[in-house]
Amino acid sequence: MSTTLTFNRLFVSSELHGACFYNEFSPGANIISGRNTSGKSSLILSLLYTFGINDIKESLSEILSYQPTFRVDFSKTAEGKEDKYSIIRTQRSIYIKEPTGKVVPFHGINADNSAEHIALKEYVRGLVGFTLQLEQKGELKPAPLESMFLPYYISQSVGWVYLRESFSNLQYYKGFKDDYLDYYLGVSNSFDRVEHRQLTKRRDNLSADINNLRRYGKRAEFQFAKLADEAFGAQAEEYIESYIEISSSLEEERRKYINLCNKLSLLQNHYKILKRTKSNIKKQSYNDVDRCPACTQILTYSLEGLYSYYQKYNDTVELESHITEQLTDKKSEIHTSSKKITSISNEISKNYGALTSKSVDGVTFDQWISNKANAALYRKMQADIETFENELERIKSSLDSMITEKETLTKRTNKETEFKRVFVKNMSQLELQPLTDSRYLDLYKISSFPRQGVELHKTVMAYHFALNFLIANSKSAHRLPFLLDAILKEDIDETNLNVILSFIGKNLPADTQAFISISEHIKDETRADEALNPLERIKVSEIKDIYFPENSKLIYIGEGKLERSFLSQPLDNHQEIYIDTVNIIAV
Template identity: 40%
Template sequence: MSNLTLNSLLVYSPNDEKGFYTEFSDSLNIVHGRNTSGKSTLIQSVIYAMGINDSKENLNDINNSGVFFRLDCDIKGHKEHCSLVFIRSDDTLVLKKGGEPPIRFDGINSNNSFEYGRYKNIFSKLIGFDLVLQKQSELISAPLEAALLPYYISQSVGWVYIRESIGDFRFYKDFKFDFLDYYCGIESSHERINKYNLEKEKKELGFELKQLNSYEDKNEELKVSKLLDERFKGEAEKYLESYQGLNKDLSGKEAEHTKLCNKLSMLRGRQKVLTQIIANIKNQKPKIDQCPTCNQSLPGDLKEFYLYSQDVNDALKEKDNVREQIKKTAAKLNSVENTISELRIKIGDDYSVLRHLKVT
C-alpha cells in the first residue's frame, strides 16, 4: 500500500459561518484533552472526510449544520508522490489528485450504493489496497474500512473484538489470518483466488460428470437429443428479433444518458450560482453592510430586515431543492449507465457474430 500523510483538516459551516482548522506534523501527532473535548470527533472527521461511513452517526450534530470537510494529504507510492485532497459534504465527495481534474461522487452515504462502489474502486487503486476476503462461497474485495486497520478501531468496540469493528468482519472466513498475512507482506491473494477458482471448477465438473453418468445409466441419450432438436426449430428468427430489440433498447438508453448528463451539468451550474447568490446576500445585511455601488449604509428598518431574511431563506431553500435534484439525477444516471453496460455486454457475448456482420 502507498503511504498517506495527513497535512491539514478544515471543517466549515457556510450557514453558521463557523469552522475548525488544524494542521498535522509529518511525524507523530498526539491528540489529548478532557472528556467531550472533541478528540474522537477529530479522528472521526478525518475518516469521514476520506469517505468512510462508520463514524457518520457520531457526526450528526455537525452535519445538520450543512458543513463540509476538507482533508489535505500527501500520497507516496512506488512510482509517484503527489498531493491528495478530499472534500465531503453529506453524501457528496470530491477527490482531487495532484494536478489531475477532480472526481465527484454523489450519494456515498450508503456502502451499498453504486457511487460508493465507484469511489471504493478508485480510492483502493489510488492507495494500492487490494486485499481480498472470503465471504460465503466467493472471494470479494475487502471493505474500504479494512484499509484503515490497524490505524483506527471503532471506539465502541476497541481492540478486544477487532472483527466486530468498523467493517464488521465476522462474516468473512479466516479474516484474521488473511488480514495479518496481507499487512505482514505475505502475498497470497493470487494463490487463494486460483485455489478457489479451481475448487469451484472441480465442483462444477463433478456435477456435470454425475449428470452424464446418470443419462448413460438410464440410457436417455436419444431422449436428450430429441429434446434439443425440438427446442431449436425456428429459433433463428427469434434470435434476430431479440438482437434487434436489444439494439433498440441500447439506443434509447444512450439517448437518455445524454439528456441526463446535460441535466446534471445544468443543475451543478445552478448550484454554483446559488452558492454565490447566498454569499452576496449575506454581505448585504440591513444597517450593517454597505451598498456595493455607492458605499452607503443599507437601510435598516423592520421591512428591510424581513426582506433580507426572506431572500436568504428562499435562496437556501432553492439550493437544497437543486441539491436533491442532483442526487436524484445522479442516481438515475448511474442506473442508466449500468443498464447500458449490461446491454453492451449481453450483445457482445450473445450476438458477436451478428455485430461482426453489421446486422441491424
C-alpha cells in the same frame, strides 16, 4: 514498494452555523487534547469519514447535524515520489482533487452498496494500491474501505477491548482474519482460497460423518441386527426377493378390495335414494303444494317445471336399472378380489411358513424381519463409511497438492514467530505479566485476551504496536497514519500512566504519522486542597515534551476548556481555504 499517505490538514466547515475546525498536522506525532466530550474523537473520525467510511456515521451524528463539509489535504508517497491531493465530502458527494488539478466527483455515496460508493472504493483502492480480496457468499470481492484503515485505527469505544472490531461490518466475511493478516504481512495466498476453504470444510465434515457413523454403528440394536442377519442371511436371501414381491402383490390386492367396497357402499346409498324418489314420484301432485319426491318435505310452490326438465335427461326407471347393473358388477369384483387375497395369503403361508418357524440361536425369522431395517441401515452406514473415506482421501490429496498452501502456512508460522518476539517485548515494556498459552501468542489464533481493565488495555496496545511494526517491515501493504483514540483509561493509576506514555513515545512508527488523543481539562485555577486523580493532574504540554519526539504537535480542541467545541472556530477566520473548497466542489 508500498504507498504511504500523510494527512497535511483538516478543514471541517459549517456554513449554516458560520463555524469550523481547521488545523495543520505534523508529519510525526499529533497529540489531540481537550476536555472529555470536547471533540477529540470527532477529529479522528472526521479523517475517516472524509475518505468515505460510512460505518462511523452514528458516532459523528452531532457534528453531521451541522451539515458540514469535510476536507482533508493529504500527500501520497510512492517510489520516492510525493503527490498532493485534496478530498472533500459534503452531505451526499465526495470530490477528489488530483495533483494535476483535475477534480473527480462521486455523487450519492452515503450507502456502501450504491454504484457511486463502489466507484469511490475502486478509486481509493487504486490510489493507495490496496488489493485485498475477501470472500463473501463463495466469491472473492474487493474488500471494503474500512479494511484499508483497520490495522491503523483503534477506536475509543471498542478498539481497546476487541481486536479487529473498530469497524463493525467486517466479521461477516468468511475467513476474514486469515485473509486480512496475510495481506498486511505480505504472506502470499495466491492459490484458490474459495476452493481451498470448500475442500477444507468438506474434509472436516467427512471426518465428522465417519466418526459419527462408526460410533452410531456400535449401538446394541445394530449389533443384534448384524448378528441376526448373519444367522439367517444364507437361507433368507433365497426367499426374501420373491417374498417381498408376493407380499407387495398382497398389499396391492388389499388396497383394491377396500376401494371396491367403498364404491359399492356409494352405489348402495345412491340406489336407496333412487328407489325412494321413484316411489314418491308416483304420489306427486301438482296443486301448488307439492312434496319433495326424495324426503317428502312440503314445498310451497309447484315443481312441475323442475321435474319436466330433470326427466328429459334422466328417466328414473332407466337410472335404477343402470345402478342395479353396477351393483351386480361391483359385488362380483369384490368376490373375485376376496378370493385372490385368500389365495395369495395361502401361498405365502405354504411357501414361506417353514422359514417363519425357524429359529437360530434363539432368534426367529420374525425377529430378523423386525430388525431387517436396522440390518439394512447398518450395511448402508458401512457403505457410506467406505464411500466417505475414499472421498476423504481424494480431498486430502487435493489439499496436499496445493503446494502454495503449504508455503503459506510456513510463511504464517514465520510471521507468528516474529510477532511473538515483538509482542512479548512490548508486554514487558508495559510491565505486563507474560502470556503462556499459544491462543494468546500465535498471531493467527489470537481473538481476545484473558485480561480486564488496565491490564487488557495495555495488552491490546502491545498487540497493535507489534502488528504495526510487522506491517512496516513487510513493505508490501500501504501505510496510513496510526490513529490511537483515547490511549488512557479513566481508572488508570500514576504508575501505569507513565508506563503507557513512555511505551507509546518510544514505539511510535517512524515511517508514518500518528494521531493520539489524550484528555485534559485546563482550568483557570485549581484549589490547593482539591483532590485530583492522575488523569486530572495531566498536563499534555508537559507530556508532549517529556515523552514524544521533537516534531510532535499538540492540538487543543476548545482550548482544552470547552465541551462539544470541535466546530468552535469562526468560519470567517478561514475564508481562503473555505473559498478554495467551494471552488473545488463547484464542478
